[in-house]
Amino acid sequence: MEYGTGDIIELVYKHPxxxxxxxxxxxxxxxxxxxxxxxxYNKKDKTHLNENNKSFTLEPFKPFDExxxxxRAYIFGALLLRKKLGVLVAPPGVGKSTFSLMMAVSIATNKxxxxxxxxxxxxxAVINNEDDMNEMxxxxxxxxxxxxxxxxxxxxxxxxxxxxxxxxxxxxRKSKHDELSPRHKEDLIKHLIEHKISVLIVDPFLETHEGxxxxxxxxxxxxxxYREVAQRANCAVLIIHHTRKQQxxxxxxxxxxxxxxxxxxxxxxxxxxxxxxxxxxxKEAEDFGIPADKKHYYVRLDEAKANLSLKSDEPKWYKRExxxxxxxxxxGVLVPTSNLKSTKASKNRSxxxxxxxxxxxxxxxxxxxxxxxxGRETFIKAMEKANVFLGIKVRxxxx
Numbered sequence: 001m002e003y004g005t006g007d008i009i010e011l012v013y014k015h016p017x018x019x020x021x022x023x024x025x026x027x028x029x030x031x032x033x034x035x036x037x038x039x040x041y042n043k044k045d046k047t048h049l050n051e052n053n054k055s056f057t058l059e060p061f062k063p064f065d066e067x068x069x070x071x072r073a074y075i076f077g078a079l080l081l082r083k084k085l086g087v088l089v090a091p092p093g094v095g096k097s098t099f100s101l102m103m104a105v106s107i108a109t110n111k112x113x114x115x116x117x118x119x120x121x122x123x124x125a126v127i128n129n130e131d132d133m134n135e136m137x138x139x140x141x142x143x144x145x146x147x148x149x150x151x152x153x154x155x156x157x158x159x160x161x162x163x164x165x166x167x168x169x170x171x172x173r174k175s176k177h178d179e180l181s182p183r184h185k186e187d188l189i190k191h192l193i194e195h196k197i198s199v200l201i202v203d204p205f206l207e208t209h210e211g212x213x214x215x216x217x218x219x220x221x222x223x224x225x226y227r228e229v230a231q232r233a234n235c236a237v238l239i240i241h242h243t244r245k246q247q248x249x250x251x252x253x254x255x256x257x258x259x260x261x262x263x264x265x266x267x268x269x270x271x272x273x274x275x276x277x278x279x280x281x282x283k284e285a286e287d288f289g290i291p292a293d294k295k296h297y298y299v300r301l302d303e304a305k306a307n308l309s310l311k312s313d314e315p316k317w318y319k320r321e322x323x324x325x326x327x328x329x330x331x332g333v334l335v336p337t338s339n340l341k342s343t344k345a346s347k348n349r350s351x352x353x354x355x356x357x358x359x360x361x362x363x364x365x366x367x368x369x370x371x372x373x374x375g376r377e378t379f380i381k382a383m384e385k386a387n388v389f390l391g392i393k394v395r396x397x398x399x
Contacts, residue, residue: 073120074119074120075107075118075119075120075122075198075199075236076103076106076107076116076117076118076119076199076236077116077117078273078303079116079273079275080236080238080273081272081273082198082230082234082235083230083234083235083236084227084230084236084237084271084272084273085223085226085227085230085237085239085270085271085272086236086237086238086239086271086274086275087205087239087271087274087275088100088238088239088240088241088274088276088277089241089242089243089260089261089268089274089275089276089277090240090241090242090243090276090277091242091278094277094278094279094299095277095299095318095320095332095334096203097130097131097139097240098139098143098332098333098334099299099301099318099334100126100201100203100238101126101136101139101143101201102333103116103124103199103201103238104124104126104158104199104201105124105140105144105147105154105158106118107121107122107124107198107199108121108122108123108124108153108157108158109121109149109153109154109157111147111149113143114316114318114334114336115316115336115338116316120198121198122157122197122198122199123156123158123195123196123197123198124157124158124159124198124199124200124201125158125159125160125161125191125192125195125199125200125201126158126159126160126161126201126203127161127163127168127201127202127203127208128160128161128163128203129162129163129167129202129203129204129207129208130163130203130204130207131162131163131164132162132164132165133162133164133165136160136162138325138327138329138331140160141323141325141331142323142325142331142332142333145323145325146323146333146335159191159195159197163207167207168184168188168202169183169184169208169209169210170184170185170188170208170209170225170226171183171209171211171221171222171225172209172210173210180209180210180218180221180222182225185225185229188200188229188233189229189232189233192229192233192235193233193234197233197235198235198236199235199236199237199238200229200230200236200237200238201238201240202226202237202238202239202240203240204240204241204242205239205240205241205242205267206241206242206262206263208222209222213262213263214263214264215264216264216265216266217266219263219267220264220266220269220270223266223267223269223271226239226270239267239271241261241262242262243260243261243262244260244261244262254276254278255276255300255302256303256304256315257276257304258274258304258305260276261274268304268305271305272305274303274304274305275301275302275303275304276301276302276304277299277300277301278299278302279296279298279299280295280296280298281295282295284298284300285298288341288342289341290340296320297319297320298317298318298320298337298340299317299318299320299334300315300316300317300318301315301316301317301318302315316336317336317337317338317340318334318335318336318337319334320332320333320334320335321333321334321335
């Protein structure tokens with residue numbers, strides 16, 4: 001809560017049994033002390049005062065050359081952009097840390113490990129406040145081993161920091177009543193610029209600040225700090241974010257859902273790209289012919305928000321595989337899989353000829369649906385594929 005000097009004076013004056021007692025009701029003495037204290041702190045915080053006193057202006061439109069507009073600097077598919085904030089939302093145990101580390105290796109080595117094109121390779125920094133360095137190294141060894149990458153290929157291109165080794169806090173409070181203020185922000189920006197980092201990955205968001213995760217005002221302040229990091233360090237920033245509490249880790253009702261992240265919504269509001277990572281659900285397993293006890297091996301990546309491009313409606317599927325390390329430990333990696341074929345989709349495709357024939361004979365749309373052969377969307381696609389939609393109005397069709 002914020003008060004002006006007059007408010008503070010009145011507050012002290014009207015509570016004679018509290019601090020006001022020492023002034024014996026002398027309002028002039030109260031005013032003198034309040035002005036002295038506020039003046040003292042205002043001198044210390046001239047930057048804050050100057051920011052509040054900045055004037056606001058509007059710029060009139062001036063003709064410009066569109067060829068000279070700065071193009072969007074995509075780094076990793078449509079998921080990461082230089083100078084922009086991205087968010088990956090996933091429940092615990094799905095493989096988000098493995099996915100983000102594989103992304104880091106992919107960008108650092110310019111190799112496609114996740115069936116997502118590297119558009120601009122460069123150095124990557126990963127800050128993981130959950131895992132110790134030993135676990136991070138083991139996970140990294142599994143990724144390198146599974147993809148035949150030498151350790152030397154990452155020299156000067158990958159930077160790792162564990163929260164157990166040195167905890168990273170971008171914003172904190174001196175006390176619970178104080179406003180959030182930057183903690184390690186300037187140090188981080190300095191190192192990112194010094195090492196020419198293209199992508200910063202922070203995992204998980206919750207452990208990098210001391211704000212109230214359910215307070216939109218707090219989270220907006222923190223998100224703006226991360227956005228400032230991206231802009232000043234000329235890099236993409238990816239925040240790994242946990243989901244809300246839910247039953248299991250499956251994708252049912254959550255995959256591609258912008259609001260599946262826990263806490264205040266202002267984080268995804270500040271991000272330019274948001275994507276989700278979830279395990280396969282029971283319906284998907286049945287559709288793909290995957291045994292129910294094997295569905296947890298598969299995870300799907302979905303775009304939930306793409307402010308600067310069209311959002312893809314097609315998920316990318318990955319299968320978890322175990323890699324045995326030389327020390328005897330096993331670690332998981334994600335392998336892109338394209339062999340998941342929907343039995344439902346195959347069945348629908350087999351009806352296309354029948355559908356086209358029905359349209360050519362002007363059979364009613366509802367009568368075709370009554371056959372129980374296909375859904376409305378497949379029906380429309382079949383007509384468009386056969387180029388019979390032009391000039392033909394089908395009774396009952398949703399167009």
